[in-house]
Amino acid sequence: MQNIPVAAQQEQVNKFxxxxxxxxxxxxxxxxxxxxxxxxxxxxxxxxxxxxxxxxQVSGKSSLLxxxxxxxxxxxxxxxPGEGMVVKEIAFYNMYVNVAPGTPSFxxxxxxxxxxxxxxxxxxxxxxxxxLLVGQTTTAFNNINTVSSATGNSNNRRFLVVRLSTNIVxxxxxxxxxxxxxxxxxxxxxxxxxxxxxxxxxxxxxxxxPRNNY
Amino acid sequence: MKIxxxxxxxxxxxxxxxxxxxxxxxxxxxxxxxxxxxxxxTLTFFQGVSGRLYPFANVNNNRFEVGESLAITSIAFCxxxxxxxxxxxxxxxxxxxxxxxTVTNTILLNLYIGNQRVIKDFDLNxxxxxxxxxxxxxxxxxVIHLETPIVxxxxxxxxxxVTVTSSANVLARRFFLILSGQxxxxxxxxxx
Numbered sequence: 001m002q003n004i005p006v007a008a009q010q011e012q013v014n015k016f017x018x019x020x021x022x023x024x025x026x027x028x029x030x031x032x033x034x035x036x037x038x039x040x041x042x043x044x045x046x047x048x049x050x051x052x053x054x055x056x057q058v059s060g061k062s063s064l065l066x067x068x069x070x071x072x073x074x075x076x077x078x079x080x081p082g083e084g085m086v087v088k089e090i091a092f093y094n095m096y097v098n099v100a101p102g103t104p105s106f107x108x109x110x111x112x113x114x115x116x117x118x119x120x121x122x123x124x125x126x127x128x129x130x131x132l133l134v135g136q137t138t139t140a141f142n143n144i145n146t147v148s149s150a151t152g153n154s155n156n157r158r159f160l161v162v163r164l165s166t167n168i169v170x171x172x173x174x175x176x177x178x179x180x181x182x183x184x185x186x187x188x189x190x191x192x193x194x195x196x197x198x199x200x201x202x203x204x205x206x207x208x209x210p211r212n213n214y
Numbered sequence: 215m216k217i218x219x220x221x222x223x224x225x226x227x228x229x230x231x232x233x234x235x236x237x238x239x240x241x242x243x244x245x246x247x248x249x250x251x252x253x254x255x256t257l258t259f260f261q262g263v264s265g266r267l268y269p270f271a272n273v274n275n276n277r278f279e280v281g282e283s284l285a286i287t288s289i290a291f292c293x294x295x296x297x298x299x300x301x302x303x304x305x306x307x308x309x310x311x312x313x314x315x316t317v318t319n320t321i322l323l324n325l326y327i328g329n330q331r332v333i334k335d336f337d338l339n340x341x342x343x344x345x346x347x348x349x350x351x352x353x354x355x356x357v358i359h360l361e362t363p364i365v366x367x368x369x370x371x372x373x374x375x376v377t378v379t380s381s382a383n384v385l386a387r388r389f390f391l392i393l394s395g396q397x398x399x400x401x402x403x404x405x406x
Contacts, residue, residue: 106306109306109307109308110303110304110305110306110307111269111294111298111300111302111303111305111306111307112303113307114268114269114272114300114307116268116272124237124401125237125399126237126239126399127239127240128239128241128282128399129243129272129273130240130241130242131242131244131272131392133242133244133290133292133307133390133392134240134242134290134392134394136307138290138292138307138308138355138356138357139290139291139292139307139356139357139390139392140290140357141242141287141288141290141357141359141394141395143357162240164240165240165287165395165396166238166239166240166396168238168239181268183268183269183300183301184300184301184302184303184305194303
């Protein structure tokens, strides 16, 4: 495996602190943590499209259920003062509910890999047209997906992860969002077995802690 | 030498002194070409890419914009299924290049940056044997990690040729060449 989380973590910490110092946010004393944030888009019915915006409209969505699950785990697309994170992994999850005769499409082997991801932080584009091919099991440069299974409904084929080779810092109070451009038309999404698409962002982070550290 | 240092060093020698202030990123560019017949053929990637619209390529020019660059650390090669329309999510991207799974074809890559050949007759098939440090043969079948990063500076033309030097068992289908690694994006003020 190419991933060495312990070694990678120190790089993430250093860049996180350095970027925040440059912005005037001294965060050395805050609580270190690992953060996973996500947003889900329905991606079905009238909500289909070839361009999906994640995190830009999360306000009020945490109580919204999509496929029976909370649509997001954040309340705003910017972190509170004293909080922030480093984007290290980006994942997509096909939440298609397996009802006959359909089966979920395979994110890690289909032309879903030709989808282009753009990530914006504070009006700066920090990822530009990154093809999700780099997270598919056969063409990933830093693959952390499990080996694909032939089982149609298996979770590891619903899932696609890209582990970035650089650390991207989301400072506190700066807006962020992502855009995913799909290569296929919306009408093919339902028939192709792609239900609500959830986007995960994972990495090292800081939580606000006014007095001490654990 | 760190990859970021190599990007900065190459750009500074070319007079691009602002590159250290650009946005560091993870970058991957790809282009695709159709192998029209099931026989030997040389495909040229990235040259004339402006005529291949998305999803057949994710760049619209074979040179980067001002402030952008890429240090190639890995190269991947894959093929779409023969009847792929690229409009249906059921279309698959395969690692198999040949009709027989036990037969592998010699696939020679040449990469040119600014009229210089920086990769010479490099057999992309090597990765399919699962050879190499810590690489799992069951994964990353079509990825080769380079021993040294190759920097594509901004504003310099680049292209690649892939020669499928084998027999009739090569499938006529669309092939994708993916160059990925660390890069820079134009950032006029600050960096995250």
